[in-house]
Amino acid sequence: MKKKLVSVLLVAAMGASVLAGCGSSSVKEDGGEKKSESSGNNVLEFYHGYYQDESEWAAAQVMRDIYDEFAQEHADGDVTFKPIAVENRDDIVSAQVAGGSFPDMVDVGGDGIPQAAISQDLVYDLKTYIDENNLQDAVGLNYTQHDQDGHIYAVHDQIESRGLWYNSSIFEKAGISTDAFTDWNTFGDAMTKIADLGDDTYGYIAGQGSSYIVNAIMASTDAGKKMVESELTEDTVNSDEFANAFKTAAKLDQANGSEHTTDDNGNLMAEFNTNGNVGVLFNGVWNASGIDASLVDSIEPALFPGNVAIASAGGGLAVANNMSEEKTELALEFIKYMTSKEVQEKIFTEVQANPCNTTVDLNALAETSGDTATQKLAEACAQVNSADTIVIDMKYTWGSDVDKAIVNALMECAVSGTDIDARFESLQKELLALIG
Amino acid sequence: MKDNICKKKKSKLGIRRTGFIVAFLAPTIIAFCIFYLYPIITVFVTSFCKWDYSNITSPEFFGFQDLWNNYEYIFKKYPFFWEALKNSTTWAILGAVVQIPVATLIALALSRKIKGIKFVRNVYIIPNMISTAAMGVIFLQLYNPSYGIINPIIRLFNKNFTDNILLLKGPAFIAMTCAYIFFTGTTTLMILGNIMAVPEEVREAAMLDGASGLKQDWFITIPMIKGTLKTVSILAATSGFLLYNEVYFLTKGAAGTYSISYVIRELAITSPRTQFGRANAVALIQILAGLVIILVINFVYSVSLKKEKH
């Protein structure tokens, strides 16, 4: 009996490995074909991160439809446009870059294009194309923010625009008005009043959110703003501006309580958007579509105290260098398409994001749509676009490792009784080591 | 003449033997060379190279003068290395010292014939079927100060406690440890398998000697499964040392909870200033530390075996 079993097992094992051999060789063939196809200059592969099912995130489907439409329009051309949804394009891109290659075209997320890709000259410089076709307004903020010594390597079809959202009924209950957003002192007072309301109501969601406090305070002085807009240097780490920004944020966080602190806003966001027991949420304009129907009348957008907005082009569409002329042409055509008014309007009304094209009339669109979420979005976008001070997210200039070190330090400071000055000193050391 | 035949036979056997060894080792060795040898060599060589975002495809040897540049940075400048090494070592020790005894006790309990034992046996391994990443998400919820289950428990003892335990230095480390250390399903299974393989006759003989229950286990069963205990100790210590997912999902290194694996990934991947050279210096330390772990555990077990013989 045992013997039989063993022999069956063995045969199965052998069979499987033979099968695996066949399987792999047959799969190999079609894999090989695909590869030759793409290197045969007739397919332009485009990696993007909108993979979610429509039931999970409708905007992902909208983006896919936008891409497919372009593919259809160019179905008759020599080069086929092939959008591919992938879940971690950043890992894929960095793996390819380390191997000395770059995807045909990719919608880079997160930290933007890896420096390593640019230093290897793997990415196409879009500047000439934008200038020649007068796309400056179409690409908007990309034109200035993505300018690296006269080169532009990426164009993001949406602007990552951040301000804050507040719950006006909580404000009313606590007896505060929007004067709370005059400066960070008034903001702090307002938060205390909200915390005093009791019943699990609290000021704001700290942690990831409070890094934007630092960001905004830095931007409120000219010197500080310059520091945020350039790479992190030793002088910046040791500057009074940075010390002031960090300590102010840390004090606010400590008063707010560590139980309301998270390194990922998504963890607690429902408390603001659905449960309605949080006064303020530091989140981008896109939060408009996340507000629960029951709270739609009380949640309003505002700028950071001191009339500051954080807007970044972030990652965006990047094209590989050294592709065939036809492929490059189609890739550029795609960028023109994505920044065109028609598509940009869709990105605003259906994807619910701040479009990069500055010629789109957001308010008019919002009015015609009649949708409350869209109107909120338009309001938020308009506020950001017309803020006194618009500054880039320091994550992009200082790097996500620096940003994370700051968030970690802030989160630790949120614990009651933490010595903020001491924690700041050790943060300074950490940051100096990271950039060293 | 007779001698000659014998020799011939022997050498024929020798060839056969060599052939067998080569044939049976070959697949593993090939897999090893493709997947591990090349990376090991890369790790070793590039840990002495300048290799970062500015020269990603062409690592540059520091030269003998600056040979230890990366290591100097890691040891002297990088703020999280010592913390990470301390944490990872602690987790490795906890793996061998806490997980293995617990797993063994549970395996012993599961080896007894009690009604419903099969149910417990099957249930106990289920948490190990959930990926550590998913477990990380689950524990993040359990530890959440507003709607988790840990803070209400703490509040039974300390009414005014409201802080997030994942941000408190000390408790955060303990909380992370608790997120994985009790799930010893697979380890228990390996030990259980070996316990059940202990021949009935041996136990019977022990029983005649008057040893039963835990006493019997301690004197008869445990010594017989030492080989397995050593193996699972190494595995537990290793996985403790390499802890990554828990750090990533629970704290991202806040409150003094960096681990060696997390440092490596941070330097190599997360940092926009990609630092492969420095990451590989840490990686080499990780490999060496791993070998130390194995040596120590081997040593401890061989000492205890010797003692027994005396």
Add this chain to the structure above:
Amino acid sequence: MKKSLHRKTVNNLPTGTKIVTYICLAWALIVSLVPLIWLVLSSLKKDPMARPGFQLPESICLDGYISTFKDLHVFRYFGNSLIVAGISVLISVVMISMSAYVVARMEFKGKKLVNILLYSTMFIPATALTYPVYNLINNLHLYDTRAALILIYSCSGIAVSFFVIKNYYDNIPRELEEAARIDGCGYVQTWVKVIFPIARPGIMTAAVLAFLNNWNEYYWASLVLITREKLTVPALLSTFTTAFNTNYNGLFSAMVVIILPPVILYCVFSKFFIEALSGGAVKG
């Protein structure tokens, strides 16, 4: 005879042992059931965050399960994972039970080196593996194929399987082989007919461990597979996290669904498995 002996074993347990045993069993149940019950409960709540902890759901909400099965092609993911994890487990277990035997039983030059090298593989960080392996997959033109993943899984986790299996070989008395040799069995025959069946518990354990690992592996899967039709089970989880929120109901439901196949497989095989465990090895 045997039966009466077992009964004797239970009744004869000293009180202390009995107490310890029951404490251990209770502990085992608590530790494994707490996260499990929490997970299942949460997956049934419409908004797990609104009724946190172990509160019963207000009303049972199956939306997460429905969407997992209806919209997300769960069975496609299961199929992919079964193929990839299954085949690679078979390959690696056969491969390693061969080499572990040689290392456990035969003397040859470089044996120590083989041992040390295999040990060291446990400590190589994934980041050090990423680029060489990624380039290898590309050069073999296996990018975006299941074969690539099978190749990677077959080769990864060598050390763990090697340890577990070699340890079982070490427990097998040498006399058995000698007997086989005297009966005229060659090396291969001895292994196939005598050793392999005896070491089955160890090999099975290694296979289960490897299967669980491969079933849950996501890093490599997300790196080498692009096409959605080929993705494996863990990819399901990321579907519920969008740019700005997480659908916890869906996420938890998907987690429950994901662990079901291994649990069912384990329960079905556990009878055979435990039999193999208790009937194998040293007894011969």
